[in-house]
Amino acid sequence: EGAVRQKRPLSLSCGLLFGLFIASTPVMACPSSCHCIEKSGMTVVQCMSRNLEKIPSDLPRDTVVLLLASNHITHIPNHAFSELHYLQEVDLSNNDIETVDVGAFHGVSDSLLFLDLSNNNIQSVPKEAFARLRAKISLSNNPWHCECTLQEVLRELRLDPETVNEVICHTAVQEEYAGKLLIQVLDSGINFCNFHHKTTDVAMFVTMFGWFTMVIAYVIYYVRHNQEDARRHLEYLKSLPSSSQISKDFDTISTVL
Template sequence: MHDVAGPDVPRKPPGFNGFSLLCGLLIGLVMAIAPVMACPASCHCIEKSGMTVVQCVSRDLEKIPLDLPRDTVVLLLASNRITHIPNHAFRELHYLQELDLSNNEIETVDAAAFQGVSDSLLVLDLSNNRIQSVPKEAFARLRAKISLSNNPWHCECTLQEVLRELRLDPETVNEVICHTAVQEEYAGKPVIQVLDSGINFCNFHHKTTDVAMFVTMFGWFTMVIAYVIYYVRHNQEDARRHLEYLKSLPSSSQISKDFDTISTVL
């Protein structure tokens, strides 16, 4: 007699067991974590007291690295050749507390440069760079202690409005100097000293704008008057020439006399 075949029972593939399943899960977990823990080739990452410190000091960097670990708490980028802080440069670093960009060649800071870290950032060092001005939005909502010393600041209305909202490092605040200013007499003086004296660069800006508008309007008015005078004189000259031409023509009486003389002769 032949055995009657029962219902098909699913069989495990050869070599399949619980250990293989566990290995697959571990590999997937490692692959998911790897991008978070990756360290840029030009930097050195250190785990310290449960925090990731990314050290990129004096690495001759021209740009901020893009592949920074997402759990970075301290990012040291001092003494490089970085010239620009672009929008969303640190957007993925939600745990970032300290950012050192001192002693670079930074000239421009985009409006959304620190967007994404405004809530977590506690210390920001931008000292010893080449920054002259920043957009009003660049440091919006930042609660960090900020060092802006030893930059060639141009003191004007926008800078005044920016500084009004910042928590400047008290140890370096007197080193934030007006390299140039809309009012030349304040060049070379600490910004905080100028502002504490009651100077309002925004008022000066408005006055300068008003004067510029007045000068522009006066210039246009002068041009219009000059054109009208030229137009009148030019038309007078044409009228005079036309009148002289008419005077040079023989009068009708003279023409009649000439005609009578000719008739008599004939």
């Protein structure tokens, strides 16, 4: 009995140590290129200025704040954050981002509160890329091409009011709006979609006119070619001996025989 009594405290101590070890083990390790800290019950993943060329794929599942500013990221792929169900803030400013996939923010549309895409190389985004996002978004200091799709995207977004005056049309479907603040252009009543429809109608008209011209040209060529064949056939028929001459020659041959 004494031996048994001595073993119980030892097994209990081992259980407590094992429990403490499990409790201190993170759900997912921090990426080697980042620094993870817990602040006020939130996991903050700090990956700023780490020369990253893409978004890390092994981010902790309980990430709430993700700081990826000042790297060399060029692309936000589909489902880049779909496993981060608690994600509230993403800072991707001062990167080299050029493209944003349609499903880039799939899975975080309900949780995300702030998204910073300022100071990148984004010219346009798919209309569905920011669909259902409720986050406040900064799009300032990008070389935006102002056209119908961008206008439709902005209708659904909550632009950061502090940076909205830094969204400039680098280029535009109508050259006179290049270099102007996008918000001023839209407030003036300009509708890039109307211009887009007009351009599409003109292009369709030009295409139809081109096809019509080709059909007419083909018909004219076909008629002229047939006329030429008919003329040659007629000349050939004229060059043949007439039936009366053939009959006379046949009679002459018969008489001789």
